[in-house]
Amino acid sequence: MRLKIITFVLILVYVLVSCGKSRDIHKDTPSEYRAKCFVVKIPYKNSSMEENMYLLYDENSKYAVIIDPGAVSMPMEDFILAKSLKVRAILNTHGHYDHIGANGYYKEKYSCQVYGNRGDMDFYEDDEPYNMPTKFISGDSKLEFGNIKIRVICTPGHSMGGTCFLAGDFLFSGDTLFKKSIGRTWEYDGKTAEEMKDMLVTNITDKILRLPETTVVFPGHGDATSIDEEKYHNPFL
Ligand SMILES: [Zn+2]
Numbered sequence: 001m002r003l004k005i006i007t008f009v010l011i012l013v014y015v016l017v018s019c020g021k022s023r024d025i026h027k028d029t030p031s032e033y034r035a036k037c038f039v040v041k042i043p044y045k046n047s048s049m050e051e052n053m054y055l056l057y058d059e060n061s062k063y064a065v066i067i068d069p070g071a072v073s074m075p076m077e078d079f080i081l082a083k084s085l086k087v088r089a090i091l092n093t094h095g096h097y098d099h100i101g102a103n104g105y106y107k108e109k110y111s112c113q114v115y116g117n118r119g120d121m122d123f124y125e126d127d128e129p130y131n132m133p134t135k136f137i138s139g140d141s142k143l144e145f146g147n148i149k150i151r152v153i154c155t156p157g158h159s160m161g162g163t164c165f166l167a168g169d170f171l172f173s174g175d176t177l178f179k180k181s182i183g184r185t186w187e188y189d190g191k192t193a194e195e196m197k198d199m200l201v202t203n204i205t206d207k208i209l210r211l212p213e214t215t216v217v218f219p220g221h222g223d224a225t226s227i228d229e230e231k232y233h234n235p236f237l
Contacts, residue, residue: 032168033148034059036079037218040071042098051098052220056148056167057085063146065089066110067165067172068220069102077109088145089113093174093220094159095120097127104130115143117154120161137163153207157200158183164208171217171227177204179217179225182236204237 035056042049051070057063064085066076080087087110092100095116100123103114107130116124116133124132143150143165151166155176162183165172175183182204185196213228230237
């Protein structure tokens with residue numbers, strides 16, 4: 001019994017520590033915006049997966065957007081409160097469960113719209129209805145939330161709705177591009193996993209690697225990187 005209690009306490013401490021991890025990523029970056037990464041543990045399917053949820057904000061207007069809320073993060077909520085930020089939108093880089101799990105929770109909490117790509121409707125329909133986007137992206141476009149201007153770059157391959165968001169010198173790449181890696185691909189709608197990978201690599205090469213080399217890349221999992229770094233050192237490209 002005592003062992004069970006100790007094990008439970010240890011697991012609880014681990015979960016709290018994992019969910020509390022955050023990385024401040026505005027220092028020494030040339031962007032006009034600021035961003036903070038909150039690493040969340042995905043409480044689903046007994047997974048021990050971690051995902052990077054981002055808060056992109058403008059220090060002057062206090063406007064903010066949440067990118068890929070995979071799970072609820074108390075440290076992020078505390079930060080929003082402490083900074084008096086006004087959350088204007090939630091953006092999804094794609095519709096996989098580990099990137100959308102707290103869409104509904106934050107949509108209610110901050111009374112804002114959720115933007116997702118129509119290409120991932122299958123995944124959204126498989127998830128809880130309250131995580132469904134309220135606005136749909138269906139091609140390269142622009143979004144504006146007060147002073148925050150975002151270029152929407154569609155990069156299907158990891159999923160058909162794969163999308164990157166560019167704000168100033170920050171690129172939020174979801175599971176399209178990682179540090180020294182790219183997103184996994186699967187067979188989809190008559191296309192083989194290899195064909196989906198070719199599509200992903202073409203999109204990264206044509207649309208992402210052409211961005212300025214100083215662009216900082218914030219992926220959905222793992223460490224941040226840069227266009228410069230990935231252009232010359234990513235073995236998949
Ligand atoms: Zn994914």
